[in-house]
Amino acid sequence: MTKIDDLWWEQEVENYYKLLERFTLFSTLISVLFWTLSLIYNFEYYSSPGWICVLVTGTFSSTIVKIFSTKRAKCKSLVLLSYSEVLNFLLSYIANFMKDDQSQLIETIAFLVVFSFQLTITQSKLLFNILLLKFMYVWYINDIFFEDEQTRIFYCCHMIFVIICFLNIIYSHSKDIACEKFSYRSELETSKNRLNTIKESFSDGIIILSQDITIEFFNPRALQLLSTSSENLIETLKSAHYIENRKASNFIPTNNLIDDISYLLNNTQQSEIILGVTLISSSNLEWRSIQIEWENRKAVFLTVRDVNHWIELEKKVACDQMKTLLLRSVSHELRTPLNSILHxxxxxxxxxxxxxxxEVKKLMMISISGQQMLSLISDLLDYSQILIGVFSIHKNYCNLREIVQNVCDLFKFQAEKKNLYICYRIDPSLPEMIYTDHMRLSQVLLNLVSNAIKYTLEGKIEITCTLTTKNLMKCCVEDTGIGIEETAMKNTFRFMKTSNVPNLGPKGNGIGLYISNLLSRQLGNKSIKVQSNIGKGSAFYFKVDIFEESLPSEILYRIESNDSENVLPFRIGKFYSKKEERKDVLIVDDMEFNLEVLGSILKSGEVNYDEASNGKEAVEKVIEKDCVDKPYKLIVMDCEMPEMNGWEASRYINQLYRQGKIKYLPQIVGHSAYCSDDDIKLCYQSGMVEFLPKPCSPEKILSTLKKFYM
Incomplete structure (x- = not known):
């Protein structure tokens, strides 16, 4: 038998058994009632031994049925079969007291009633046929329909064969139909339960409105979100208004939700529409709608969800963006005058x-202070990039000794002022040219050395660079300072922590070490480690990946021959030779100081140049020079300028060349204090070929000019 057959049979047995329970209980109660009345009114019939026997039997039967109510279906089916046989016996017993024709009628009724009932609760065909033969035997011995012996035997055998075949067919067919109905009912019930589960657990509220603004359907979540009842749901919808600047639809100029719903019910809209956000019971609720057919009528399917979390998140993101823009703007405004100061x-x-x-010493202190300020600005810029998730590094080949020497030179005067000795050691096995982000490496070393000077009262600060067994460079900044307590080590690289050390006072909020730790992870996939002894000093060390998968042959040659100091001056000398034909350069910046700085650098390289104060003026000069066949070969372009910024000017100049309006396309180099990844990407997208940050060393500017100017 199939699983469906079993389930159907068990369900049928369960249903009939419940009916039997009710029947036996009702019969027992009636018997008790009549027996009680017989005692009151002295009815001898109901107080006779026979009736008392019936009463006891009924009570016993009811008890048996109750006991078996918790048993399996097979046990219950046996109880039902037993009771059906008792019923059959009672009907046959009653027939003995009737006339012959009435007796046969009762016997026939007993067969039809009892056998049809047993047909339902019988699970196997074998038991079904046994019961059928039993009834045929009862007919035979009771001489139903046939009086003479020969006729009775012949017809009974014939009827047995016919009835068995016929009833087996009916049994199979009726059972198949019953199972099929049961299967459909089960599937329907399962689907209904699933739909109810979805309706109850759906996180959004659902409301279906018909064309006459009647509620056709809603789920409990809708009432919960709207803080209303089913009776007041329509009134709640009618009183809902969009929050200012939160209406997404533009069907009707009103600010009422119900007006948009009415419009949708009277017009055709195929796709889902975001209506807007309303404020109901201190909850920000977003409404969406789509047209559907409900019982052959046009209707609107509304969904409502709580967007408090998203609105709070939007505010937080907007706040972070505002902070980032502020940091970006402030750092740009700081870099611009700092460019002039340093130069x-x-x-x-x-x-x-x-x-x-x-006086030279004072000038050196101004320069060092400017460099330290530039390092702090870089930290602020990095932090702003971290906030918006665009923080990254840019690796290239650089000279390790120059990086470390510059760091030591930068803090030389500060160290001397505190009677500290600052030095460095570089492992001879390290290559002269390493592959890393030299600006980020310098930034980490600057922050660590600056931190060491703050907390060192006497002794020395030493930078060491060694080659590890895994081909990584280990950088260590060691001092003889006051040391760090073990309980304070876990907060060393946390931002917005204030270090208050006795006799030293507050020493900052930790942004430098926080940024340095992030940079260390980018440079070598590891955080900065700390070892410290109170009163003896501390050592901060980190590892840097300094090798590329394949070194360019030029770099390998420099490492092996160690003749870079001989090659570089020769090339620079060739670039600045007065015998070379000088070509025009245009420098574009809206600040006079920046033009003065850049012009001073170009003059030192004996390069002629023109000036422009914004992008519009630069475009005009490019067209003018192109018309007289004296085009600019190179443009150094600031990005943020009035009238027309550098990106727009670069795109326009490239467009002029593509359209054939100018014959020569100058190489454009971006030069800006905005130096995030997005800003640099925007430069290249606008048609620039290189980017130089502000401030930038004269050597870097001149080497870039050499690349594109020659």
Whole structure:
């Protein structure tokens, strides 16, 4: 038998058994009632031994039925078969007291009633046929329909064969139909339960409105979100208004939700529509709708969801973006004047023969302070990039010794002022040129050395760079300072922590070490480690990946021959030779100081140049020079400028060349204090060929010019 057959049979047995329970209980109660009345009114019939026997038997039967109510279906089916046989016996017993024709009628009724009932609760065909033969035997011995012996035997045998075949066919067919109906009912019940489960557990509220603004359907979640009852649901919808600037639909100029719903019911809209956000019972609720057919009528399917979390998230993101824009803007405004300070201070130091030693020292302190300020600005920029998730590094080949030497030179005067000795050691097995982000490596070392100077009162600060067995460079900044307590180590690289050390005072909020730790993970996939002894000093160390998968032959040659110092001056000398034909360069910036700085650098390389104060003026000069066949070969373009910014100007110049309106396309180099990844990407997308940050060393500017100017 199939699983469906079993389930159907068990369900049928269960249903009939419940009916039997009710019947026996009702019969027992009636018997008790009549027996009680017989005692009151002295009815001898109901107080006779026979009736008392019936009463006891009924009570016993009811008890048996109750006991078997918790048993399996097969046990219950046996109880039902037993009771059906008792019923059959009672009907046959009653027939003995009737006339012959009435007796045969009762026997026939007993067969039809009892056998049809047993047909339903019988699970196997074998038992079914046994019961059928039993009834045929009863007919035979009771001489039903046939009086003479020969006729009775012949017809009974014939009827047995015919009835068995016929009833077996009926039994199979009726059972198949019953099972099929049961299967359909089960599937329907399962689907209904699933739909109810979905309706109850759906996170969004669902409301279906017909064309006459009548509620056709809703789920409990809708009432929960709207804080209303089913009776007041329509009134709640009619009183709902969109929050200012949160209406997404533009069907009707009103601010009422119900007006948009009415419009949708009277017009055709095929796709889902976001209506807007309403404020109901302190909850921000977003409404969406789509037209459907409900019972052959047009209707609107509304969904409503709580968007409090998303609105709070939007506010947080907007706040973070505002902070980022503020940091970006402030850092740009700081970089711009710092560019002039560092350059002109460098020029003054270069002409140190006109200054006294004390004045040179002061100029050096200005330059060092500017460099430290530049490092702090870089930290702020990095932090703003971390906030918006665009933080990254850019690797290239750089000179390790120059990086470390520059860091030591930068803190030389600060160290001398505190009577500290600052030095460095580099492992001879390390290559001279390493593959990393030199700006980020310098930034980490600067922050670690700056931190060491803050907390060191006497002794020395030493930078060591060694090659590990895994071909990584280990950088260590070790000091003889006051040390770090073990309980404070876990907060060393946390941002917005304030270090208050006795006799030293507050020492900042930790942004430098926080950024340095992030940079260390980018440079070598590991955080900065700390070892410290109270009163003896601390050591901060990190590892840097310094090798590329395949080294360019030029770099390999430099590492092996170690002749870079001989090659570089030769090439620079060739670039600045007066015998070379000089080609025009255009520098574009809206700040006079920046034009002065950049012009000073170009003059030192004996490069002629023109100036423009914005993108529009630059485009005009490019067209003008192109018309007289004296085109610019190179443009150094600031990005943020009034009238027309550098990106727009670059795109326009490239467009002029593609349209044939200018014959020569100058190479455009971006030069801006905005130096995030997005800003640099925008430069290349606008048609620029290179990017230089502000401030930038004269050597870097001149080497870039050499690349595109020659």
């Amino acid at each position: 002109f201070t460098g020029d003054l130091i270069s002409s140190s023969h006109t200054w006294s030693d004390q």
